[in-house]
Amino acid sequence: MNLRERKKLRTRDALLRAALELFATRGYEETTVDDIAAAVDVSQRTFFRYFAGKEETAFFVPRLAETHVVEAVRARPPGEPPLEALRRAVLESWDRINEAVEELVPIELHMRVYRVIESTPALLAAHLRRAAELEEQLAGIIAEREGLDVDADPRPRIVVALFSGVIRVTERLWSAGDDLSLDAMRQLTTTYLDQVGPALAENWRTEPSP
Amino acid sequence: MNLRERKKLRTRDALLRAALELFATRGYEETTVDDIAAAVDVSQRTFFRYFAGKEETAFFVPRLAETHVVEAVRARPPGEPPLEALRRAVLESWDRINEAVEELVPIELHMRVYRVIESTPALLAAHLRRAAELEEQLAGIIAEREGLDVDADPRPRIVVALFSGVIRVTERLWSAGDDLSLDAMRQLTTTYLDQVGPALAENWRTEPSP
DNA sequence: TTGTCAATTGTCAGTGGCTGTCACTAGCCT
DNA sequence: AGGCTAGTGACAGCCACTGACAATTGACAA
Numbered sequence: 152m153n154l155r156e157r158k159k160l161r162t163r164d165a166l167l168r169a170a171l172e173l174f175a176t177r178g179y180e181e182t183t184v185d186d187i188a189a190a191v192d193v194s195q196r197t198f199f200r201y202f203a204g205k206e207e208t209a210f211f212v213p214r215l216a217e218t219h220v221v222e223a224v225r226a227r228p229p230g231e232p233p234l235e236a237l238r239r240a241v242l243e244s245w246d247r248i249n250e251a252v253e254e255l256v257p258i259e260l261h262m263r264v265y266r267v268i269e270s271t272p273a274l275l276a277a278h279l280r281r282a283a284e285l286e287e288q289l290a291g292i293i294a295e296r297e298g299l300d301v302d303a304d305p306r307p308r309i310v311v312a313l314f315s316g317v318i319r320v321t322e323r324l325w326s327a328g329d330d331l332s333l334d335a336m337r338q339l340t341t342t343y344l345d346q347v348g349p350a351l352a353e354n355w356r357t358e359p360s361p
Numbered sequence: 362m363n364l365r366e367r368k369k370l371r372t373r374d375a376l377l378r379a380a381l382e383l384f385a386t387r388g389y390e391e392t393t394v395d396d397i398a399a400a401v402d403v404s405q406r407t408f409f410r411y412f413a414g415k416e417e418t419a420f421f422v423p424r425l426a427e428t429h430v431v432e433a434v435r436a437r438p439p440g441e442p443p444l445e446a447l448r449r450a451v452l453e454s455w456d457r458i459n460e461a462v463e464e465l466v467p468i469e470l471h472m473r474v475y476r477v478i479e480s481t482p483a484l485l486a487a488h489l490r491r492a493a494e495l496e497e498q499l500a501g502i503i504a505e506r507e508g509l510d511v512d513a514d515p516r517p518r519i520v521v522a523l524f525s526g527v528i529r530v531t532e533r534l535w536s537a538g539d540d541l542s543l544d545a546m547r548q549l550t551t552t553y554l555d556q557v558g559p560a561l562a563e564n565w566r567t568e569p570s571p
Numbered sequence: 572t573t574g575t576c577a578a579t580t581g582t583c584a585g586t587g588g589c590t591g592t593c594a595c596t597a598g599c600c601t
Numbered sequence: 602a603g604g605c606t607a608g609t610g611a612c613a614g615c616c617a618c619t620g621a622c623a624a625t626t627g628a629c630a631a
Binding site: 305306319 | 515
Binding site for chain 4: 409414415
């Protein structure tokens with residue numbers, strides 16, 4: 152790796168960390184891009200050469216997490232019922248996610264930023280839009296697993312919608328609570344998913360759609 | 362009603378209609394607030410005295426619809442199972458929604474704007490955030506119907522999350538399709554809800570939570 | 572009517588996010 | 602060593618949005 156490229160990475164990471172630190176302490180709206188650039192001693196223009204916008208810095212870490220979740224779902228054994236696959240994938244991927252995140256920024260910082268995301272209207276909106284895109288991706292994967300056409304059979308999109316809905320609820324509760332540990336999240340998620348599990352058919356194949 | 366107040370309403374409606382017309386034809390990002398103000402021949406500052414932001418004009422009509430849905434859910438007989446109440450409330454409220462909308466702007470225009478909302482990232486994000494707020498409201502109503510505490514029992518938030526997830530999927534499909542009629546929407550919604558219905562317990566009370 | 576008061580509006584100036592342009596500098600490669 | 606190019610800073614400009622103040626317009630009483 153070049154000196155040039157190393158320098159670039161260092162600048163990007165510095166910008167990222169400075170931004171997150173400022174968001175977590177001062178708040179998102181209260182932080183200007185100039186503040187971030189100044190904290191790293193680069194021009195505002197340079198900031199925009201590394202990130203498409205202020206928002207992107209806030210979602211840099213979540214993006215990592217999403218990637219891992221998608222991979223985890225893809226890695227699930229094909230025999231597993233869809234909802235089960237989603238559940239296990241999510242629960243299992245968190246450990247690896249945590250590792251990957253820690254390499255970039257302290258998890259503790261990410262946690263604080265996550266709370267900012269949930270409590271800042273503009274960021275929450277962006278978060279939900281990203282979640283919607285993830286849903287679309289997952290629906291595609293589920294459909295493929297089951298050998299279905301996403302646009303012909305409603306079920307892939309529906310399970311994913313149901314599943315994501317529950318995840319959203321737990322995310323919100325978790326970020327609002329005072330135990331921000333991984334275990335708390337896992338606990339909350341299983342509890343909430345268990346409220347739906349018994350109510351959903353275990354296997355589509357034994358119950359063909361009309 | 363005063364001349365003053367009548368004039369105000371006229372200005373607001375003119376701004377609203379001009380904005381929606383411009384969004385529908387030119388696109389949201391391509392329309393500046395100055396364009397909207399100019400179309401009505403008022404200053405940009407005046408626009409911001411009627412609407413908190415450009416976004417608000419795009420969601421003026423959807424806000425109406427949300428109000429009606431909430432009322433429709435509130436009006437459901439208490440004996441009805443939660444999911445059933447939500448389903449009927451939504452399906453039944455559309456007629457009244459359509460009437461109320463038509464008094465403000467041509468429905469056809471609203472339909473076109475809705476497509477713009479779904480296809481403009483910034484608007485889609487805002488739409489999802491609003492939907493999340495609606496969910497919270499509905500969860501409260503459901504909890505009250507069932508005599509539960511929203512924060513103690515997960516079920517209200519979960520049904521609403523599941524229900525809303527399905528509605529979102531149908532909204533997207535509907536707005537992407539080429540039949541923008543009410544009947545098409547109703548058809549799509551019932552079809553999709555029927556895919557979940559049999560999979561969810563009919564009544565919580567016969568199946569107490571753990 | 573007319574004069575006074577209050578609401579509505581326009582103008583102006585300024586902030587913050589974001590983009591295009593251009594010249595310059597620092598690292599790369601031969 | 603020196604030309605090439607990626608990365609940067611400086612500057613100008615667009616757009617959404619806000620605050621402050623002055624001008625205008627409708628409301629209402631004398």
